[in-house]
Amino acid sequence: MRRRFFVPAFDGNVARLTGDSAHHLARVLRAAPGQLYELSDGSSLWLARVERISKSAVEFALVEQLPVVPDPLHLTLLLSIVKFDRFEWALEKATELGVAEIVPLAAARSEKALIAAAGKRAARWQKILFEAAQQSRRLRAPILQPAGRPLDLFPRMAAERAVASGNSLLSLLLSERPSAPALRTVLEGKRTTGAILAIGPEGGWTDDEFASAFRAGFHEVSLGPTILRTETAVIAALSVLRFALTL
Numbered sequence: 166m167r168r169r170f171f172v173p174a175f176d177g178n179v180a181r182l183t184g185d186s187a188h189h190l191a192r193v194l195r196a197a198p199g200q201l202y203e204l205s206d207g208s209s210l211w212l213a214r215v216e217r218i219s220k221s222a223v224e225f226a227l228v229e230q231l232p233v234v235p236d237p238l239h240l241t242l243l244l245s246i247v248k249f250d251r252f253e254w255a256l257e258k259a260t261e262l263g264v265a266e267i268v269p270l271a272a273a274r275s276e277k278a279l280i281a282a283a284g285k286r287a288a289r290w291q292k293i294l295f296e297a298a299q300q301s302r303r304l305r306a307p308i309l310q311p312a313g314r315p316l317d318l319f320p321r322m323a324a325e326r327a328v329a330s331g332n333s334l335l336s337l338l339l340s341e342r343p344s345a346p347a348l349r350t351v352l353e354g355k356r357t358t359g360a361i362l363a364i365g366p367e368g369g370w371t372d373d374e375f376a377s378a379f380r381a382g383f384h385e386v387s388l389g390p391t392i393l394r395t396e397t398a399v400i401a402a403l404s405v406l407r408f409a410l411t412l
Contacts, residue, residue, distance in 0.1 A: 167212075168194070169203040169302045171295065175227065180204050180213055182223040185292075186299070191218050203231065207305040233304060238411050239359040240264045240403065243318065245272040245366035246279050247395045249286065253293055255396040260297035260307055262403040267294070268322070269312035274368035283312050315363070315374045319381040322361060335360040335410075338383040339398055341369050345387035348402065352409040360406055364398050 170190065172180045182190060182204075190196045196215050204213045204225060210233050213225035242264045246252060252269075259267060269290075271280045291309055298306035335357045337348070363383065370378070375385070388401050 166302075167201060167203050169205060169299055171299055171306070172204050172206055174206050175204075175209070175211065178227045179216075180206075180211070180225045180227060182225070183221060187221065187223045190223050196223060201228065203302075205304050209233065210304060236263055236265070237358060238263070238407070239266075240406065241266040241268065241322070241359075241361045242399070242403070243268045243270050243315070243322070243361065243363040244399065245270040245315075245364060245395060246275045246283055246312065247366055248276075249279065249282075251394065251396045253290065255399040256290055256293050257297045258396070258400050259403060260294050260303070261301040262400070262407060263303070264307050264403065266308045266310065268310040268318060270318065270363070270366075271312050271314050272366045273315075273371045273374060275366045280312070287311075315370070316377045319363070319374075319377045319383065322381075324381070336363075336378075336381065336383040337361065337386050337402075337406075338363045338370070338375075338378045339365065339402055340375075340385045340387055341365075341392055342385070342387070343390075345385045348386040348388055348405055349409070351384050351386050352405070355410065357410060360410065362402055362406065364395055364402065366395065 170182055170186050172182055196218060198215050198217065200215045202213055204211050210231040211227045212229040212231055213227050215223060216226050217224040240263060242259050244255060244267060246269050256267065269283060294306045294309060335355060337360065339362065363378065388398060393401065
């Protein structure tokens with residue numbers, strides 16, 4: 166299977182790859198003129214042939230436009246900020262699982278030092294999403310939104326997404342409370358093209374955050390009786406959503 170790379174734009178019948186991606190293609194993969202790769206500008210996809218390689222760029226000739234298969238499910242992940250190694254691993258896996266939009270959450274029980282440092286990590290997080298999207302052969306990388314407090318984001322995002330999806334949006338709040346219904350139960354019979362999934366920090370949601378989510382129309386759901394780390398919950402919950410809502 167051919168590797169895919171993202172380019173800023175197609176210019177007529179040519180394209181140019183620069184930066185880290187060009188270095189990786191030229192120096193690590195040892196690309197040579199005549200080799201074929203797939204290129205995406207975020208909206209269209211082309212089969213392209215390497216024409217020239219320089220120290221700072223790889224230039225391509227476009228050979229054939231390829232079909233784009235749209236994702237039938239628009240997933241938004243509200244992910245509480247946890248220790249950065251785990252958070253960044255979760256970003257990578259969420260990208261591979263097709264999340265379209267990611268919003269870091271400065272939850273009440275997120276570590277204050279991590280919240281304070283999150284703004285400086287935005288460029289690194291964008292790079293992680295970009296590279297994971299290329300590796301998983303997506304058309305584009307997920308959108309990374311600025312971090313925000315759940316009490317502010319729950320009502321705003323639910324309202325915005327409900328309008329955009331014609332009120333068919335499914336909003337889910339992952340919970341460790343024993344009374345929370347199983348995610349499988351909540352998803353039974355549901356038909357939607359969009360879902361918001363909110364995952365809390367170590368220590369869980371506060372009562373105020375639960376109340377705000379419920380007022381915004383979120384459904385409390387559980388992945389079972391064991392307590393999962395945040396990054397484990399990301400993979401498990403997104404996999405269930407993919408299976409239940411798109412297959």
